[in-house]
Amino acid sequence: MGADGVTLLANNQGVYVGAGGQDELWRPLNDRGAVVFVHPADLPAPAVDGIPPFAADFLLDTTRAAYLLVRNGVVRTYPNIRFVLSHAGGFVPYASRRRAVAIAGDTGRSPLDVLDDFRGFSYDTALSSSPAALPTLLAFARPGHILCGSDWPFAPAAASQYFANGLDSGVDPGVLQSVNRTNAEALFPRLTGTPAPTPARPTPLRLRRTAQRAAARLVFKLVQPGRD
Template sequence: MSGATRIDVHQHLLPPEFIEALERHGMGAWAPAAWSEEGALAMMDQNEIATGVLSLSMPGTHFGDDAEARVLTRKINERLAGLVKRRPNRFGMFASVPLPDIDGSLEAIREAYDDFSTDGVVLMASIRGTYIGDPAFDPVMAELDRRAAIIYIHPTPLAGPPAPGVHPILADVLLDTTRAAINMVLQGVPRRFPNLKIILAHGGGFLPYAAYRVATLANVIDQKTSDADVLDGLSSFYFDTGLASSSTSLPSLLKFARPGHILFGTDWPYCLDKTVTFFTGSLDNFGDLDLSGHSAINRQNAEALFSRLAGLVS
């Protein structure tokens, strides 16, 4: 392709407030090299990305104290909104919310939409072992549904200890996303909150590959649950291509996702520049997609989802 046209829905901001919070809570190793606007733009230009929709990554803004989380959430969302205001054609934002603090999250949603004109909201797939879709989070989902929100679901390491010698980013985070997606469907989130548009990170984890297994076994476990209803719920999600556009993962994703539901993503800067280039090149060289298919994933599907970004150029 030629020209910067892609919309990257999986790109992260690492503001100083977040880095300080990670270090204060003994999680400094969770952050990659420092983020900068210049570095983001250089990576985007190298990979023909017109706009990056930025979000905070794991573990979100809540480290155990509601008051601290509310302040941190506000600071990060303010910073993101300021960046988008300065460069609306190059950046978008998924606002953070301080779950599991329900009242704080409802206020953060109000601020995000009413004060900051956010493009959507990022939610961690699980919060200390409680997964999105849990009824405890229904007030937040109901408010997001009222606003017809775009929700970005990003994983965190699993609540239990990792397998010795297997870093959580190799498999655990994929399972975290998959668990959240299954839980949302089994809890009826797509049916009860039909105005939500929910994007799953990293191609949905293991979901496209395992969807029919999930649907048929869910029916075995609970015969009131039909295969068709589970598959319909699982396929209602949107999926980004961050670390999921290889020659082995794309066929499963393309076969399972609904038309218009695959979006371009990089996972930068948690992915190094060379990793972004590898997966972007793998997508570009995937021969089973025609020109219109590439254009849809690179930009058009995101334009249909994010009305503000439609027609913007870098």
């Protein structure tokens, strides 16, 4: 991805991106304002007979990494890193609220804060521009956080072209221009000849929208199973 970006596999022999003990990795990337592209690998378990890994396992692999990056506070501790999740983030947009509830129950955070963190990722469209997946991604991701992706050279050319056609025919022309070019230029200003901005100094955790967040936490506690 060039001098200002790196690619990380979602897991390496079962150790996931976002797991504890990875600060020595994140600190220099944060200092450089790096773009980190997270791509799936084989799950740390045998594949199920009859289910090719690309059909389900790779999507789960990316989802696991995104979950840990949010659950363990990596995206907030290192705010200068811009994470890009491949394949529309796996299952992240589709089941984002389910994951937000799980993390809120585990950490005591507001589910709305957790959703903010998931929406803060960027997402590529590789093999994901289908009539079901693409509207879900467009509804979930923040504006400017969707990038065109092909999965080349891993996916067959016919598969990449099939999903590229879905992107071209299923998106408003203005949005398509942003997905195909403008959003990537914002992540990589050198592509336009614009000097890259100096990474901001680490900032405190974002101020909570106090009343909204407190209300969300209260409601979540009231509906948790097992509470009187």
